[in-house]
Amino acid sequence: MNEYAREIREYRAQEKLGKAYGKIFVKVLGITRLNVPIPRLPTWFTCTLNNGIHFVTTPECRLMGESPIEQEFELIEHSKLEFTLTMKVRRDAHLQVKVPQVETPPPPPLPPAQVPSKSSMSGMRAFFGGSPKKNKTAPPKTPSPPPQPKPLPPRVVEEGLIRHIRPDGTLGRAFVAFKDVASECDTRLFETAFPLVGYTPDDKATVATSRTGSSSRVIGEVVLQLFRLPPLPGISPEKLPQSLDECMRGLRHTSWHKITYLESVLTQNGGDCSSWRRRQFRLVGAKMIAFNDVTKKATATIDLRQMTAVEDDNEPLPPEASHATVSRRRARDSYDGLLKIERSFRLIFPEEEIEFYTDTDEEKSKWLQVLRTLKGRIPPNPLWAELVWQQQEDFRSSRHEPDSLNRSR
Structure with a gap:
């Protein structure tokens, strides 16, 4: 399978x-x-x-x-x-931004220390009896101008x-x-x-x-x-994913292939059935799987990736149908004669056709809608992702085995 x-x-x-x-x-x-x-x-x-x-x-x-x-x-x-x-x-x-820079001028000189004036000294001499002398005042000194700062090269800030x-x-x-x-x-x-x-x-x-x-x-x-x-021993490096996106896409596609999208009873003619046979079918991912009514085990699988068309036997072909499709329908109608089976549809493959009919119109509508949606849109299922999925399934089952054994005891 x-x-x-x-x-x-x-x-x-x-x-x-x-x-x-x-x-x-x-x-x-x-x-x-x-x-x-x-x-x-x-x-x-x-x-x-x-x-x-x-x-x-x-x-x-x-x-x-x-x-x-x-x-x-x-x-x-x-x-x-x-x-x-x-x-x-x-x-x-x-x-790094360059800004102008100037030299900092030197600090001004400190003022000279204050010394007592000669007039005050004369007063002291007069008090102690000394002879007074004539005072001489020195002319005031003109302060020298401060030095001008010199320009420097720009400083890096x-x-x-x-x-x-x-x-x-x-x-x-x-x-x-x-x-x-x-x-x-x-x-x-x-x-x-x-x-x-x-x-x-x-x-x-x-x-x-x-x-x-x-x-x-x-x-x-x-x-x-x-x-x-x-x-994943045994898998060649070129078959392994080469990117994170490829990893996620591969696992997502494999999960898609494990989902059951539709399940009902169909009557089949063609494929492994040489005459009409009533079967329980389950559409899982890209496969229509037939199950035995008694054993409930899978007995046959139809791979829908090779499907080229889905035709409703009870409706005329659309105007855009290809010449090959029209010729095939005419040949089939002439062979079947007046025999028309209600609620029937067929899947076209490169080498064969498989015909089905349903028990109700509602079931037929669901199968046609899902099968036509799948045609040409089935994602790949890479081997490495299938192996990873099975490893996870084995791990999950091993975790549940002790619980089931304890319950049985």
């Missing part, structure tokens, strides 16, 4: 023998809540992922309070997987942002230990934010990489999407 039955059997045989590694997809959505001075002129930065073995740098992005990046990375899973995301600012000229940047341009760094988020992103998309640790203006010392960092040094957040693809 499964389109990958042979491949899955081969995979099961190699599952314990083969060696494979999980893949971690990391998408950096951007920087948010950035709490540093943002220059008025466009300023550019890059984000570098470094896992201790390789490092990859994104294209340049404009620095803003909310800066989108939208860059994806792929990592190989191992037990001690850790990586950093380093934000570096391009040190353009506008980050650092704009606010550059005080937060290290000499190599680093503005901040985020640290990710994969073991902390592994359970959250296992075969599902997980979006979260990590603190961006950087300078404080008063601390020019090197800031060591920290898992949390002090609150005074958190200057923003790095928003990530993570997805873990488990190891």
Whole structure:
């Protein structure tokens, strides 16, 4: 019944023998809540992922309070997987502004110390009996003009942002230990934010990489999407997804193929039935599955991906019908003669036609609507996604087995 039955059997045989590694997809959505001075002129930065073995740098992005990046990375899973995301600012000229500067004039000289005047000395001599002498006053001195300041070359003043940047341009760094988020992103998309640790203006010392960092040094957040693809031994690398979007799309399509869209009794002629046979049918994904009335087991499957048309036998062909379709209908009508079966429709395949009829008009309307919607719109079901789905099903069933055994006791 499964389109990958042979491949899955081969995979099961190699599952314990083969060696494979999980893949971690990391998408950096951007920087948010950035709490540093943002220059008025466009300023550019890059984000570098470094896992201790390789490092990859994104294209340049404009620095803003909310800066989108939208860059994806792929990592190989191992037990001690850790990586950093380093934000570096391009040190353009506008980050340093030149302003005029003048020399500071020297301070004025201190006033001379006050000494007693000669007239006062004469009075003292007269009091003690000394002979008075004629006073001589010195002419007042003209103060010299202060020195003029000399012009100096312009002084470089650092704009606010550059005080937060290290000499190599680093503005901040985020640290990710994969073991902390592994359970959250296992075969599902997980979006979260990590603190961006950087300078404080008063601390020019090197800031060591920290898992949390002090609150005074958190200057923003790095928003990530993570997805873990488990190891799939036996699957060649080119058949595995190459991006996070491909992972999500593949799992979504596989889930679509597991949904039951319609179920009712149909009477079938064609395919594996050489005469009219009444069956219980279930439309699951892209398959019409017939079940035995007694055993309730699947007995036949019709793959609708090869279906080229859905025709209502009780209605005339539309005007836009192709010449081949019209010729086929005329040949069939001449063969059937006056025999017309009510509530009948047929599925056209490249090599055959399978005819059905329903018990009620309502059931026929539902089947026609769903089947016509499916024609040409059935999504693919990749093998890797089918294997992941089965792994999840096995895990869920193993978790419920002890409960069922306890209930039976």
